[in-house]
Amino acid sequence: MEELLKFAPRPTGAGEMFQMLRDGQPRTRADLASITGQARSTIAARIDLLMSAGLVAPAGEASSTGGRPPTTFAFRPGARVVLAVDLGATHARLAVTDLASTVLAEIEAPLAIADGPDVVLAWVAEQGDKLLETAGRKRDELVSVGVGLPGPVEHSTGRPINPPIMPAWDDVDVPGILRRHFGTAVLVDNDVNIMALGEHRTAWPEVTDMLFVKVATGIGSGIIADGELRRGAQGAAGDIGHIAVPHAPDVPCRCGNVGCLEAVASGQAVAAALRDAGLEAETSADVVALVRAGDVAASRAVRQAGRDIGSVLAACVSLLNPSIIVVGGIVADAGEHLIAGIREVVYQRSLPLATQHLRIVTSHTRARAGVLGASAMAIDHVLSPAAIDALIT
Amino acid sequence: MEELLKFAPRPTGAGEMFQMLRDGQPRTRADLASITGQARSTIAARIDLLMSAGLVAPAGEASSTGGRPPTTFAFRPGARVVLAVDLGATHARLAVTDLASTVLAEIEAPLAIADGPDVVLAWVAEQGDKLLETAGRKRDELVSVGVGLPGPVEHSTGRPINPPIMPAWDDVDVPGILRRHFGTAVLVDNDVNIMALGEHRTAWPEVTDMLFVKVATGIGSGIIADGELRRGAQGAAGDIGHIAVPHAPDVPCRCGNVGCLEAVASGQAVAAALRDAGLEAETSADVVALVRAGDVAASRAVRQAGRDIGSVLAACVSLLNPSIIVVGGIVADAGEHLIAGIREVVYQRSLPLATQHLRIVTSHTRARAGVLGASAMAIDHVLSPAAIDALIT
Numbered sequence: 151m152e153e154l155l156k157f158a159p160r161p162t163g164a165g166e167m168f169q170m171l172r173d174g175q176p177r178t179r180a181d182l183a184s185i186t187g188q189a190r191s192t193i194a195a196r197i198d199l200l201m202s203a204g205l206v207a208p209a210g211e212a213s214s215t216g217g218r219p220p221t222t223f224a225f226r227p228g229a230r231v232v233l234a235v236d237l238g239a240t241h242a243r244l245a246v247t248d249l250a251s252t253v254l255a256e257i258e259a260p261l262a263i264a265d266g267p268d269v270v271l272a273w274v275a276e277q278g279d280k281l282l283e284t285a286g287r288k289r290d291e292l293v294s295v296g297v298g299l300p301g302p303v304e305h306s307t308g309r310p311i312n313p314p315i316m317p318a319w320d321d322v323d324v325p326g327i328l329r330r331h332f333g334t335a336v337l338v339d340n341d342v343n344i345m346a347l348g349e350h351r352t353a354w355p356e357v358t359d360m361l362f363v364k365v366a367t368g369i370g371s372g373i374i375a376d377g378e379l380r381r382g383a384q385g386a387a388g389d390i391g392h393i394a395v396p397h398a399p400d401v402p403c404r405c406g407n408v409g410c411l412e413a414v415a416s417g418q419a420v421a422a423a424l425r426d427a428g429l430e431a432e433t434s435a436d437v438v439a440l441v442r443a444g445d446v447a448a449s450r451a452v453r454q455a456g457r458d459i460g461s462v463l464a465a466c467v468s469l470l471n472p473s474i475i476v477v478g479g480i481v482a483d484a485g486e487h488l489i490a491g492i493r494e495v496v497y498q499r500s501l502p503l504a505t506q507h508l509r510i511v512t513s514h515t516r517a518r519a520g521v522l523g524a525s526a527m528a529i530d531h532v533l534s535p536a537a538i539d540a541l542i543t
Numbered sequence: 544m545e546e547l548l549k550f551a552p553r554p555t556g557a558g559e560m561f562q563m564l565r566d567g568q569p570r571t572r573a574d575l576a577s578i579t580g581q582a583r584s585t586i587a588a589r590i591d592l593l594m595s596a597g598l599v600a601p602a603g604e605a606s607s608t609g610g611r612p613p614t615t616f617a618f619r620p621g622a623r624v625v626l627a628v629d630l631g632a633t634h635a636r637l638a639v640t641d642l643a644s645t646v647l648a649e650i651e652a653p654l655a656i657a658d659g660p661d662v663v664l665a666w667v668a669e670q671g672d673k674l675l676e677t678a679g680r681k682r683d684e685l686v687s688v689g690v691g692l693p694g695p696v697e698h699s700t701g702r703p704i705n706p707p708i709m710p711a712w713d714d715v716d717v718p719g720i721l722r723r724h725f726g727t728a729v730l731v732d733n734d735v736n737i738m739a740l741g742e743h744r745t746a747w748p749e750v751t752d753m754l755f756v757k758v759a760t761g762i763g764s765g766i767i768a769d770g771e772l773r774r775g776a777q778g779a780a781g782d783i784g785h786i787a788v789p790h791a792p793d794v795p796c797r798c799g800n801v802g803c804l805e806a807v808a809s810g811q812a813v814a815a816a817l818r819d820a821g822l823e824a825e826t827s828a829d830v831v832a833l834v835r836a837g838d839v840a841a842s843r844a845v846r847q848a849g850r851d852i853g854s855v856l857a858a859c860v861s862l863l864n865p866s867i868i869v870v871g872g873i874v875a876d877a878g879e880h881l882i883a884g885i886r887e888v889v890y891q892r893s894l895p896l897a898t899q900h901l902r903i904v905t906s907h908t909r910a911r912a913g914v915l916g917a918s919a920m921a922i923d924h925v926l927s928p929a930a931i932d933a934l935i936t
Contacts, residue, residue, distance in 0.1 A: 163580070187556070302896055311896055359776040371862070375773045375780075382768070382864025383752040386896045393858040394892060396787045396802070405894060409789070465786040465858050469766070471775025499787060501798060503695055503704055503779045 163188070164196040165538030168205065168225075172533060174250070176209035176222035197223055203542045204229040205249075227252065231287045232528040233278045233332070235297040236520030237270065238341060239263050239315055239367060244277050245521040246285040249293075249529050251351065255285035256521070263300055266318040267327065275331040293541075294335045295328055296528030298344035298520050305385040308338035314404065315368075337527045339381075341520055342388060345513075346372025347379050348523030349476050353514035359472040362513075363390070364479035365459065365488060366434050369412050373470065391416070393462045411462050415455035417481045423451055434480045441484040452484050456491020463492060464499035471504050478513030556581070557589035558931030561598065561618075565926060567643070569602035569615035590616055596935045597622040620645065624680045625921040626671045626725070628690040629913030630663065631734060632656050632708055632760060637670050638914040639678040642686075642922050644744065648678035649914065656693055659711040660720065668724040686934075687728045688721055689921030691737035691913050698778040701731035707797065708761075730920045732774075734913055735781060738906075739765025740772050741916030742869050746907035752865040755906075756783075757872035758852065758881060759827050762805050766863065784809070786855045804855050808848035810874045816844055827873045834877040845877050849884020856885060857892035864897050871906030 170185060171177065177185075182193045200206035201223075209224035227250035236243045242261040245253045257277060263270060274297075282292060301313025308325035310316065325336040346362035354360055360374040371388040373380045381387050391412035392405050403413035413419055417434025424431040424440065427447055431437050440448035463475060475496070477489055493510050500508075515522055531537060563578060564570065570578075575586045593599035594616075602617035620643035629636045635654040638646045650670060656663060667690075675685060694706025701718035703709065718729040739755035747753055753767040764781040766773045774780050784805035785798050796806035806812055810827025817824040817833065820840055824830050833841035856868060868889070870882055886903050893901075908915055924930065 359780075373862070375768055375775070376771070378769070380768045380773075380863075382897075383866035383900065384864055384896060386894070387752075387768075387862065387864040389861050389864070389894060389897065390858075392894050393861050394789045394854070396789045396791075398789075407892065461787070462858070465783075465855070466862055468782050468786050469764070469780065469859055469862060470773075471777055471780040471782070473776035499800065501779070501782060501785050503777060504775075504782065507776065 163192065164199045164542060165535035167193070167196050168200055168533070168538050169535060171200075171206060171223070171225040174225055174227075176212075176224040178212045178220040178222050180220060181212075181222075199542045200538075203538075205538070205542075225249075230293045230532070231282070231285065231291050232293060232525055232532070233281070233295045234521040234524035234528065235274055235278070235295065236341060236344065236524055237261065237263055237274075237297065237299055238520075239300050242274075242277075243517070243521050244274070244281055245525065246278075246281045246287065246292075247521075247525040247529075249533065251522055251525040251529065253518075253521070253525075254287070255281050257281060258517075263316045264318070267322045267324065271324065271327050274328065278332065289333070292332060292334055293532045294337065294528040295332055296344070296524030296526070297324060297328065297336065297338045298341040298524050299324070299338060300341045302384075302386050302389070303338050303340045305339055305381050308336065311384070335528075335531055337524075337531050339524075339527060340370070340385070342370035343372045343379055343381065344523030344527060345478055345515075345519035346374060346388070346476075346523065347526050348519040348521065349478065349513055349515050350374050350379075351526045352519075352522050354474060354476070357474055359470065360474050360476060361463070361466055361470060361472045362476045362478060362519075363459070363463065365415075365417065365455075365477060365481040366479035367416060367418050369416050369459065369479075371466070374472075375470065390462055390466065393465070395458045396461050398458060411459065415458040417479075420448075420451045420455050420481070424448055438480060438484045441487060449484075449487050452481065452487040453491040455481070456488040456493075457495045458491075459488075460492040460495030461499060464496050467496060467500045467504050467508065473507055473509070475508070475510045476513050477510070478516065478519055482512050483516075556585065557592045557935060558928035560586070560589050561593055561926070561931050562928060564593075564599060564616070564618040567618055567620075569605075569617040571605045571613040571615050573613060574605075574615075592935045593931075598931070598935075618642075623686045623925070624675070624678065624684050625918055625925070626674070626685060626688045627914040627917035627921060628667055628671070628688065629734065629737065629917055630654065630656055630667075630690065630692055631913075632693050635667075635670075636910070636914050637667070637674055638918065639674050639680065640914075640918040640922075642926065644915055644918040644922065646911075646914070646918075647680070648674050650674060651910075656709045657711070660715045660717065664717065664720050667721065671725065682726070685725060685727055686925045687730065687921040688725055689737070689917030689919070690717060690721065690729065690731045691734040691917050692717070692731060693734045695777075695779050695782070696731050696733045698732055698774050701729065704777070728921075728924055730917075730924050732917075732920060733763070733778070735763035736765045736772055736774065737916030737920060738871055738908075738912035739767060739781070739869075739916065740919050741912040741914070742871065742906055742908050743767050743772075744919045745912075745915050747867060747869070750867055752863065753867045753869060754856070754859055754863060754865045755869045755871060755912075756852070756856065758808075758810065758848075758870060758874040759872035760809060760811050762809050762852065762872075764859070767865075768863065783855055783859065786858070788851045789854050791851060804852065808851040810872075813841075813844050813848050813874070817841055831873060831877045834880060842877075842880050845874065845880040846884040848874070849881040849886075850888045851884075852881075853885040853888030854892060857889050860889060860893045860897050860901065866900055866902070868901070868903045869906050870903070871909065871912055875905050876909075 211219040245256040369391040398409040400408040403410035421431040604612040638649040703712040785803040791802040793801040796803035814824040
């Protein structure tokens with residue numbers, strides 16, 4: 151280890167300094183020297199490296215107390231682009247964004263994840279190329295790809311692990327396949343984690359402890375603690391769909407247990423209950439449509455689903471003490487019924503200390519949460535100090 | 544902000560470099576220059592600063608390929624000491640440790656936290672002074688104090704918030720009071736968090752995701768995620784005692800709800816159930832004594848408590864995906880019954896992905912977990928890069 155370290159390339163320090171510019175604020179060389187404690191000459195050399203890579207550009211002049219006003223420098227998010235891919239069970243959304251996650255071009259299309267990795271990843275490659283063209287960017291401006299998949303993913307390798315609704319994807323080297331096409335780093339995570347990341351970065355960047363809950367065909371969550379997404383030991387953190395609902399009926403679940411949250415309160419479960427009551431509801435979208443059309447039985451069923459979800463979230467609140475719970479996924483589009491049910495039980499079942507400042511809200515980024523998170527994950531990877539150093543040397 | 548930063552003292556970089564030496568491995572100046580990418584002269588100056596503060600000392604000679612062998616330098620944990628204080632409801636443990644958490648002197652004594660902060664903190668001050676003397680260390684060698692309290696603590700201020708079993712402590716400035724006596728920084732956290740930290744640093748430093756569960760008069764937990772203790776938005780994370788046990792009887796809990804884990808499965812709850820069955824059991828210790836004496840009813844009650852705790856931990860496993868659950872607290876001393884009950888339900892109720900590599904074990908540090916964690920918390924504070932820079936300049 152010691153020996154290896156001796157031969158590792160020396161960091162230029164430019165990557166580290168660049169982190170201070172990621173907030174978009176223009177700064178002078180003197181500002182950066184003060185903040186970092188480095189010599190002016192060192193700072194100047196680093197700025198030059200970052201400018202030659204296009205990542206930083208002059209941003210105007212600072213006010214001066216006399217003499218020639220010093221130049222300010224700022225991060226240039228448009229210098230490169232990333233491809234963000236959000237694959238669901240039955241639909242997909244792709245976006246090309248700049249390095250500040252601003253969407254430059256975007257498509258949404260139906261897609262069957264069950265068609266398997268060959269078909270789906272070939273489609274992603276083709277659509278990704280087209281989207282780059284639409285955005286007017288070249289392939290060599292693409293620096294990374296972020297992908298969300300609707301199943302458990304081992305984050306370190308980017309491979310799906312026993313994904314229930316996409317068995318053909320088990321242990322497939324998704325990053326390797328897409329890297330061969332795009333020639334860039336490819337980061338993969340499960341869809342709820344990237345939704346949590348997208349919602350956090352976009353709508354609640356100042357919140358340190360957040361729980362994002364997706365209520366759709368299934369139910370899952372993503373955990374932000376101390377400002378970062380937490381994935382757990384195998385990348386399975388947040389998998390709340392199979393937690394037992396206290397006092398729930400013994401509904402059998404596809405996982406083999408009974409009374410799981412997903413079996414009781416998912417869009418699928420609510421649709422099934424409504425069918426039993428004689429209504430036409432095949433999917434989560436049908437449930438949402440019924441609620442929006444004012445159907446009382448559907449509204450009551452969604453509110454009860456909210457209560458059941460709330461009874462599990464009450465436990466999550468006790469364990470994690472988040473300051474905000476954000477509810478997303480298609481069932482959240484059914485208006486206030488879902489969230490009202492969740493609030494009812496969470497505030498009743500949790501300790502006052504954990505709920506005194508707790509907000510429970512619907513997602514701000516909604517259907518875009520996934521691509522925004524995939525973009526953020528891809529950007530974080532290429533703008534890390536080590537990655538910047540590698541890029542510019 | 545920009546203006547303020549201009550006038551902040553420049554970091555010497557010595558604090559940052561020192562972090563590499565905290566692992567105790569001796570390194571040469573050339574090693575450190577390679578790792579940091581800094582010039583040899585810069586490294587030499589930083590080593591000199593750290594040596595003058597006594598934090599680093601020559602540790603021998605490295606092997607050489609010819610010529611005079613270079614000197615290695617290593618962290619000197621004995622350079623300073625910290626005071627670690629673990630206050631429970633009815634007992635206390637104090638230790639003076641070096642900067643590697645090696646215990647130099649230690650006492651354990653009965654103590655009633657309900658006597659209030661004036662009495663208790665005066666006792667801590669007196670005992671702390673005596674213990675420093677016992678360890679043969681001077682007051683000015685003490686660099687910080689770490690304290691664990693048996694109730695919720697706002698970590699940023701170190702003040703207890705509505706602590707149920709110690710109402711007189713609500714919002715008391717514990718750090719301020721002890722700082723006035725000891726003249727050093729004082730860090731305060733709740734007892735389960737410091738136990739989690741102590742167990743993690745001592746027994747499982749390589750584990751990134753761990754859940755520590757204390758089963759005693761009450762039940763609580765501490766969360767390690769991505770290698771760090773996570774405290775949540777108000778410092779209340781890990782408070783699992785009031786999560787509803789699925790399918791539990793509606794036992795009333797002191798929190799006002801029914802069926803809470805603490806009301807069903809704590810040492811207190813088990814003792815009450817045994818009294819109802821005609822046994823003599825007032826405290827958790829009595830329960831442990833009965834089990835150890837081979838009482839069948841007590842063993843069965845502890846095993847059932849384990850199952851109830853397991854049903855809540857199954858939800859925690861789904862949410863956090865830890866690779867290890869460590870069970871501590873006095874009831875864990877009742878042998879394998881508690882943990883057998885926990886394992887039974889956790890492995891049955893969780894998804895295979897979350898449990899395939901999950902271990903469930905009893906605490907290695909046992910009664911010392913708290914002081915070891917308080918020591919680690921106090922040390923982390925004074926050995927941070929900024930703190931080291933402040934110390935040596």
